[in-house]
Amino acid sequence: MSQQDHDRNEVIVATDLEMRFPRCDVLNGLDMHVRSGSVFALLGENGAGKTTMIRILTGFLKPTSGNVRVCGLNPIDDALEIRRRIGYVSDAPALYDWMTVAEIGWFTASFYPKGFVETYQALISDYEIPEHRKMKVLSKGQRAKVALSLALAHDPELLILDEPTSGLDPLVRRQFLESMVDRASAGRTVFLSSHQISEVERVADTVAIMHEGKFRLCGELADLKDSISEVTINLDDPLVSIPSLPRPAEVLSEETEGRQRRMIVKGFSPEICNEIVARNGVNGVRDRAASLEELFVACTRGIAALRSEPSPEQSLAAEVVEPS
């Protein structure tokens, strides 16, 4: 790590990252800080740019602009050194099909310090994979286990995983997730992208939700869950309009069903709740902590809904009802 990153205890630092492909802008000024000793989970819809981000971190792709440091190194200038220091499993690991499970371990060991083969063999044996079987005849899950073993065998300070549990059966999945938490407790860092929200909820301490090329939300999972609520407002009349919530509340998504308005709100408080309850036409307000899945939907689909044109019914409400 560079002295500066080291002082801040950050293993990945990205600032103002932009990635533009012809006809497709994937990253639009993204900032990211990953604390060492954490499990950092990157969530996003299909095509949000998770793999693109990981390819930039691992030096396979040069960003259009912006700065990125991984373990204090520049992924383009120091790509080989970064790949030696980190462990990386892509969403479609390229493994030499003509080699056996044992041979691929010996081959990969030549790029790493002593001790690699022994650790690799121990992991392969834990996963119950026959050493002398050829890679090309392994099942999808067995290949995923070999790829993970190869990425873990040099005990990297940073492990980067693109969709790590796809192909693993529930038992191995659970074992694997627990081992990621153990790594973080031992001071190692795990950076993973995933669609499995319930898994992320179990293992991650920091979560980032990517949307339109930026992090729409990023923070410690416990803090995000504490600061974001699902708020349900019951109205006397479906046409009653509710003026915007006072600051610091921020509405991430909103939907109306009859007389009920349901919002995902950041920074909701008992004071704001009392203020809404006191308004004319409001029958009651309920709030509860939002789940990670609700946050994800709010930050992706909900944003589009908030930006879309108001329905004729909503416009009418705005015209005919004066806020109290």
Ligand SMILES: Nc1ncnc2c1ncn2[C@@H]1O[C@H](COP(=O)(O)OP(=O)(O)OP(=O)(O)O)[C@@H](O)[C@H]1O
């Ligand atoms: N080399 C490329 N040239 C042009 N467009 C690309 C290239 N690589 C990726 N893209 C586009 O960038 C966008 C983000 O792709 P990416 O694979 O990073 O998404 P993702 O979040 O990993 O998606 P998924 O969850 O489906 O795996 C997509 O629209 C994809 O088509």
